[in-house]
């Protein structure tokens with residue numbers, strides 16, 4: 381079976397992990413600091429906080445921004461559950477902003493329209509979480525302008541997008557946001573096994589993220605409410621978690637980071653080839669905006685639902701039967717049974733719903749060969765024409 385995504389592990393990666401196993405540190409130690417500094421330098425942000433996974437990173441990013449009960453936050457319906465769960469963990473009320481039919485990213489015009497209504501109803505969200513779907517940055521400049529006008533915090537869910545760019549800077553520079561979160565799950569652009577990181581240029585947020593990552597405890601005298609009782613002394617000054625990454629994971633992540641541009645170059649090449657190979661196949665591909673350079677985490681197409689010979693489900697099952705590991709990203713989050721409790725229903729976000737009804741994710745990862753790709757498209761062409 382050709383999977384839809386797959387990690388690429390080199391001998392250097394293996395050596396980096398083994399070196400840590402031979403060292404004095406296994407959990408958060410010197411490799412974490414090296415990894416954090418390297419990711420921050422790579423992306424052009426000031427600070428970085430490595431965490432157990434991107435879900436944990438999104439959670440403490442929401443808490444650091446002060447999200448709590450009685451607050452609202454908005455994200456895209458076309459995303460993985462974690463982009464919405466993170467705010468619900470904080471006791472806040474979720475909302476969604478529909479996507480653009482071409483880019484499949486949060487539509488800044490729809491965001492503005494909803495904000496105008498929310499201001500009138502006095503329920504402007506505290507946080508907006510744009511998601512860089514498939515690795516292509518959302519159009520962040522208008523979102524940042526709305527953030528200034530309406531006073532919300534912007535957290536980029538860039539789980540798909542390390543190595544991507546927006547307006548000439550790397551995703552993660554936080555030029556148009558308060559914080560950016562990456563995932564290092566094995567199907568993403570680079571991996572640390574499980575893992576994530578939060579980037580920011582704001583010292584106040586960085587300090588909170590560090591506290592929340594590890595139980596809300598500090599050994600820094602300056603951050604204590606009382607005075608130190610001795611070298612053993614620590615204080616818990618917030619309710620934090622154990623969201624730490626291990627040194628083995630950080631060493632793997634750091635080793636993988638060196639090849640980010642190489643991975644993205646191969647993904648881009650494959651995505652361009654898909655574009656050419658699919659020219660005479662009746663599918664719609666994701667639109668690209670001039671301001672962004674995608675990291676190409678996903679290659680998604682939309683079938684001509686109702687007009688093609690076979691349904692999406694038939695095409696999906698037939699491709700799987702032929703060992704092509706297609707997938708579907710994403711079931712709109714507001715349609716999940718858990719989210720229906722907030723009153724969401726089918727029809728609320730019609731663009732994301734129409735996209736989902738037709739969506740198919742084709743395999744895309746650096747190790748996918750040109751020949752495998754050609755056979756994937758040949759199968760698809762045969763099923764659709």
Ligand SMILES: *Cc1c(COP(=O)(O)O)cnc(C)c1O
Pocket residue numbers: 433434435436459460462463511537539540562563564565575576
């Ligand atoms: C993978 C993913 C996450 C969660 O990442 P983890 O590291 O697995 O917690 C969050 N948001 C999006 C959009 C993702 O694709």
